[in-house]
Amino acid sequence: MNPVSGPQNAYFDIREDAEGTLTVFFRGNLDMPNAGTCLRRLSKALKARTPQRLAVDLGRVTRMDDYGAMVIMRLVHQLGLTRDRLELKNTSEDHRKTLSLIDFGQPECDIGPRKSQNFIVQLGESTISALRGAAFFTEFIGAMVYSALRVAKRPGSFRINDAIVHMKTTGVDALPVVGLISLLLGLIIAFMSSLQLSQFGANLYVASLVGLAMVSELGPIMTAIIVSGRSGSAYAAEISTMKITEEIDALSVMGFDPNLFLVMPRMIAAMVVVPLLTVFASLFAIAGGLVIGVTVLNLSPDAYIGQTIDSLTLFELMWGLSKSVIFAIIIALTGCLRGFQARGGASAVGNAATSAVVTSIFLIILFDSIFAVIRSFW
Amino acid sequence: MNAKDVVRVENLGVAYQHEVVLKDISFSVRENEIFIIVGGSGSGKTTLMRHMVGLEIPAAGRVYIRETDIADAPEERFYRSLKQIGVLFQGSALLGSMTVAENVALPITEYANLPESAVASIVQIKLSMVGLECYANHLPSEISGGMKKRAGLARALALNPDILFLDEPSAGLDPVTAAEIDNLILHINQSLGTTIIIVTHDLDSIFALGQRAIMLDKSSKGIIAHGTPDNLRNHDPNPVVRRFFSRKPPAA
Numbered sequence: 347m348n349p350v351s352g353p354q355n356a357y358f359d360i361r362e363d364a365e366g367t368l369t370v371f372f373r374g375n376l377d378m379p380n381a382g383t384c385l386r387r388l389s390k391a392l393k394a395r396t397p398q399r400l401a402v403d404l405g406r407v408t409r410m411d412d413y414g415a416m417v418i419m420r421l422v423h424q425l426g427l428t429r430d431r432l433e434l435k436n437t438s439e440d441h442r443k444t445l446s447l448i449d450f451g452q453p454e455c456d457i458g459p460r461k462s463q464n465f466i467v468q469l470g471e472s473t474i475s476a477l478r479g480a481a482f483f484t485e486f487i488g489a490m491v492y493s494a495l496r497v498a499k500r501p502g503s504f505r506i507n508d509a510i511v512h513m514k515t516t517g518v519d520a521l522p523v524v525g526l527i528s529l530l531l532g533l534i535i536a537f538m539s540s541l542q543l544s545q546f547g548a549n550l551y552v553a554s555l556v557g558l559a560m561v562s563e564l565g566p567i568m569t570a571i572i573v574s575g576r577s578g579s580a581y582a583a584e585i586s587t588m589k590i591t592e593e594i595d596a597l598s599v600m601g602f603d604p605n606l607f608l609v610m611p612r613m614i615a616a617m618v619v620v621p622l623l624t625v626f627a628s629l630f631a632i633a634g635g636l637v638i639g640v641t642v643l644n645l646s647p648d649a650y651i652g653q654t655i656d657s658l659t660l661f662e663l664m665w666g667l668s669k670s671v672i673f674a675i676i677i678a679l680t681g682c683l684r685g686f687q688a689r690g691g692a693s694a695v696g697n698a699a700t701s702a703v704v705t706s707i708f709l710i711i712l713f714d715s716i717f718a719v720i721r722s723f724w
Numbered sequence: 725m726n727a728k729d730v731v732r733v734e735n736l737g738v739a740y741q742h743e744v745v746l747k748d749i750s751f752s753v754r755e756n757e758i759f760i761i762v763g764g765s766g767s768g769k770t771t772l773m774r775h776m777v778g779l780e781i782p783a784a785g786r787v788y789i790r791e792t793d794i795a796d797a798p799e800e801r802f803y804r805s806l807k808q809i810g811v812l813f814q815g816s817a818l819l820g821s822m823t824v825a826e827n828v829a830l831p832i833t834e835y836a837n838l839p840e841s842a843v844a845s846i847v848q849i850k851l852s853m854v855g856l857e858c859y860a861n862h863l864p865s866e867i868s869g870g871m872k873k874r875a876g877l878a879r880a881l882a883l884n885p886d887i888l889f890l891d892e893p894s895a896g897l898d899p900v901t902a903a904e905i906d907n908l909i910l911h912i913n914q915s916l917g918t919t920i921i922i923v924t925h926d927l928d929s930i931f932a933l934g935q936r937a938i939m940l941d942k943s944s945k946g947i948i949a950h951g952t953p954d955n956l957r958n959h960d961p962n963p964v965v966r967r968f969f970s971r972k973p974p975a976a
Contacts, residue, residue: 412916
């Protein structure tokens with residue numbers, strides 16, 4: 347060979363002869379720690395070269411692993427050559443063994459995020475997914491009605507102990523957060539309304555406003571949103587984890603109805619405790635309003651409480667409680683439904699929890715609007 | 725430590741709350757060998773492995789990876805030691821939100837200092853080694869248990885570790901796939917010179933792969949036998965060991 351050119355460095359020498367054969371003499375360790383730097387230098391040294399053939403001399407390579415073999419593979423690709431135009435020289439048994447791991451002709455795998463489909467395919471997939479979701483929802487509601495009928499027929503099949511545990515986690519454990527948020531809400535409503543009402547000397551009506559707003563409207567909705575965030579997400583996370591770890595399948599093959607086992611106790615627990623939490627929330631908000639009434643508006647506690655009682659009717663209370671029962675059903679069903687829909691791994695649990703909260707808050711607001719419309723025609 | 729020892733465990737003791745799980749465990753693993761840790765269910769095999777790879781701090785004793793006390797090393801040395809080891813977990817532990825190729829690429833991108841374009845090439849090589857080149861773009865939830873094991877193995881091999889820890893590599897696999905995984909382990913040991921430590925109770929794998937083995941026992945909470953698998957089966961004085969390796973239940 348008659349060498350005509352050759353940049354040299356710690357990793358390789360390059361020579362090109364008159365017949366267009368480029369020879370790369372590698373040396374030292376052609377392995378994982380050195381592969382990156384070696385590749386960058388090779389790529390720079392071989393820029394714009396278009397040899398007819400490539401020869402790789404491994405005679406002075408002390409250690410080569412699959413990263414080193416990868417360097418040779420990329421060298422072949424960079425020069426636009428194929429395997430039959432590559433000649434390996436002075437290879438040891440170890441080198442040959444390592445090079446046997448490489449398939450020079452194989453296309454590289456794609457390691458980026460999965461390519462998104464075109465718009466039409468996406469639209470079609472979304473539609474199918476939405477229809478499947480609707481079918482699953484219908485099936486789920488049907489199964490729930492069936493389970494409810496089974497419980498009505500055979501009350502012994504209801505898992506009362508599970509329901510009590512869920513009443514504690516959904517209701518009792520939520521008392522502090524519901525109480526604190528409602529108290530602050532009462533303070534805010536009273537303070538903001540007093541700014542307007544005091545201009546007309548109607549400070550006393552702050553009590554009516556806080557009482558009515560909380561009992562019939564804000565109490566149910568705020569409580570539902572808090573319970574949705576605390577317990578709806580927990581229902582979805584628990585059930586989706588059980589789905590992924592095949593615990594639900596295990597229940598099914600043991601002859602248990604998963605809806606009866608998992609959904610009914612949660613739903614009944616929510617239906618019992620959410621209205622109680624709503625009452626609790628309204629009382630705390632009224633207490634918050636009372637603080638503003640007494641300290642800022644100079645009302646007496648008796649006058650404030652009397653005005654609150656006068657402005658509230660049993661209808662208002664029952665209206666608020668009815669709404670909270672519906673909200674409880676929405677929270678429990680949405681949480682459990684999203685749990686049952688989960689597929690895949692750990693990320694599916696997170697998605698189920700997020701989706702449960704978003705869906706239930708949307709449905710709570712939607713149903714609250716429907717209640718408002720119904721009431722306007724009452 | 726003997727010059728050829730790559731891992732040494734000295735008087736290791738493990739206790740959870742007040743319950744002793746392992747006590748006085750001592751052994752060493754030599755360069756380039758396939759070393760097997762066997763024992764019945766609940767004997768502490770996986771617990772021992774978790775201590776060997778630095779996931780848990782021993783209650784007593786020490787674990788050395790090439791002269792580095794894994795539980796007591798300064799942070800930089802500890803992470804340097806971690807780069808020398810690869811671990812295949814029992815459940816494969818692939819990240820579910822990433823494709824198989826992305827899982828394998830993760831340590832390569834972080835530590836191998838390769839140009840971006842070369843990462844795909846080395847991932848391709850690693851996946852070819854485990855026979856998963858056609859599944860690069862699949863999510864872990866879309867492939868079978870055997871494929872997950874292979875993908876986990878490809879990820880464990882990503883940085884060409886000196887020492888590979890495999891926790892139950894053939895558990896839950898059909899005999900053909902289990903034998904394929906065994907052949908792959910043998911190939912890795914022979915072609916890359918990787919020291920391999922396997923935690924298993926699969927007798928076929930033990931006899932196909934193991935050059936030396938130790939056996940843990942639940943009741944004594946320690947090592948009850950060590951030697952080659954054949955010797956343990958045929959000549960060990962402890963009948964519990966012979967029964968385990970001959971697959972015979974205790975006499976009624």
